[in-house]
Amino acid sequence: MVEIEAKDAWFSYGRGVDALRGVSLRIESGERVAIMGENGAGKTTLVKLFNGLLKPTRGEVLVDNVSTRNSSVAQISRKVGMVFQKPENQFFAETVEEEIAFGLRNFGFKDVSKRVDEALAFASLEKYRGKSPFSLSGGEKKRLAIASVMAWEPEALLIDEPTIGQDLSQKVRLAAFLKEISSRGKTVVMVTHDVDFAAETCERAVLLSKGVVIGDDKIERIFSDAELMGRASLLQPSMARLLELLGVDKPAPGLLGIGEVEKLIAGTAKR
Template identity: 35%
Template sequence: MVKPIVQLKNVSFTYPGAENTVLNNASLTINEGEFLAIIGGNGSGKSTLCKTFNGLIPKFYVGDFEGEVLVQEMLTADYTVAQLSKDIGYVYQDFENQLMRPTVIEDASFVPLNYGLADYKERGEWALKVTGLTPLRNEFIWQLSGGQKHLLALAGVLAMKPKILIVDEPVAQLDPQHAEEVYDILKKLNKDHGITIIVIEHHTEFIAKYCEQVVLMERGKVLWKKCVKDALSQVSELIGHSIYPPQVTQAAYLLDDFLKKDSYYPITVDDAVKHFHKGKVENNDIDESAEISQRLLKKEKKIVQFNNVSLQYRTFKKQKKQVLSNINLNLHEGDMVALVGNNGAGKSSLMKLITGINKPTEGDVFIQELKTANTSAERLGDIVSFVYQNPEEMFIDDSVRKDIEFYLKVRKVPDYEKIVDQLLEDFSLTEIQHRDGRLLSGGQQRRVSLAIGAAMKPSIILLDEPTANLDIATKKQVVHMLEKLKKHVQTVVVATHDMQLVSEWANRIVVMNKGTIICDGNRQEVFGDEDLMQKAGLSSPQILQLSNALHMNPLCYTVADFASRWNVKKVEGGISEYCEEFA
């Protein structure tokens, strides 16, 4: 028998001083045991909706609240946040704020200890086992990677063995392999322990593979709740709300050969292989590997050079920890490098060596022939710009324009106003130049951070996870902005777990694992090596997996590329006009 576990009835909410309502007469029923995804563009009200479930809204985040929320038939207005949180676990988007204790095991046991549960230690150990963190049980929190911290936040919530688990962006900061593991954990908790799972998710490929129900939100309204296959088949409607269905679903939509209006599109690679296997595809013998290798051989100007570089840290216990080992790497003018690998592979440490924040324990790093060990951070700052994963860390003034011009004014660059005007135009920021960057949307903040990095006129710019926590539509805007960086810098290096970004943007991929470089090549050399992908914790984008399964040559790295290769016409004029929105 289906039993409701969460019910929202005509819920509206407005933050103090805000002009617009964040929730607008929202009604929703979530049944016990469901695995449900809540989707919607940035600012649609997804996180606010979920914060009503455990009473954070309106009891912690105060404001104008109307309507009723019932959880397990309890009216949340009659209970405290602490009472509700016993059965409702929540992993927030800013999950690091949930880490309270110095060591991993202490943090995993912290919540049940605070509730006075006698078996708090056993619960903590169980949660670490479920999340795969047992080998790190005695590590200090600050020694963990971002992905490991995210898993620990999940473990801390699981220690209470909640009946409802809400996870805001489950795969944020995780490499593809660990992202799959997190969703496998959630699936196991759902199937084996009966926990109702609610995820706020932008990655529709994970929704397609793991979720059963999908809720679409827009401007604080719940537009609908549908089964996953039906939900993700609403391609045109989803795109209208800045949500992109799985790549294989987009491809089927572009090459639509369905006669029935209500037919479903494939949403997984396996579904798509069956869907497309009878079609006729155009193949050719383009050898991307040879083409790119030849281009790289012609490069002469080296911007960055690593010669037998190793790096060690001293831990809190004064022990030496090897972070990088025997790194040899040259970066050239014109390189658009994707730095990839599993969590803890050493990507951030390598970038810190380029900036001069860290000095090598062994070997030498040269930036434009300057040896970093003998060069001041200020001098290196004229050559290297680092754009942080969290854009707000780069905002120091009260407007976008002031943040962009800060470096130029400090260095007394002549006519800096003209430079700033050009950057504002290039990064589509002119209309918001006088707004406070900290109050902008995630996508706008990312554009501002890129402009700040470019303002320094560096030879090389380093970006740490530039597409993290962004919806897919906003990610596409950021990729477009990365293209614009070419006119401002010589070399771009992006550390990322976003394989779609890698496949669509990079002309060179450096793969790291356990502090070493295990591959330095192009898309074919990396994505075509299954053993390498497995070792580095990577996974190919859906459209590449599909084109590989269909033996397409060359492989396709974008939906538009895939669609253009088929002898199918959606309309008399072909499909080119439809491909533009997926390019």
């Protein structure tokens, strides 16, 4: 169980520009949260604060009530793992199985072989265990990066732009993969521009604009607010726009998963 909290967190890369300005939010254990906003809104900066890769310029970030200023990146990563936008940037080993084993050995696990086998099965990558990580497809690379992190059982997973370079079938598989991780009691926080993927995968959305939180609520409430989404330079999910075109009345707060949409359309057709 892990809780992550930002308290009036600011961050500047220098040059007088603040990437984050007074961000305060709390992520509870087991939540699935989408961090969203326009390019340059501060999304990736925020999640890098969450696992200690960056330290706030002002304010503080707490992981289990301990300031990230007082912990090393390695200490925080044991609890809060991160997958980068380009997974190949975090590959070090020559084979898929060695890639998963790499982090386990660094953290001193004794049952490396067992955990590697479990991670390969979980990510459906058993047949690739002897192949180079760089030979995998985009979707397979993403699953390998996630499995490599989850093998050491952090309590939270941070993932930056999970759907970049993924086709529809890969997105469907990735969404199921992340939900399975969540079902094991893990926290999942993703940075994404993909509103349809977020609608299917997450329960809560945090909208950033110019380094400031402009929205933080259940994802259905956020995505039902066209004006707020516009302020974050985001469109509503395609399902929400489809419902509007069909003239389907959405129940407040109204959403947007495929299953709910099918039920609403079916109900409208019967009237």
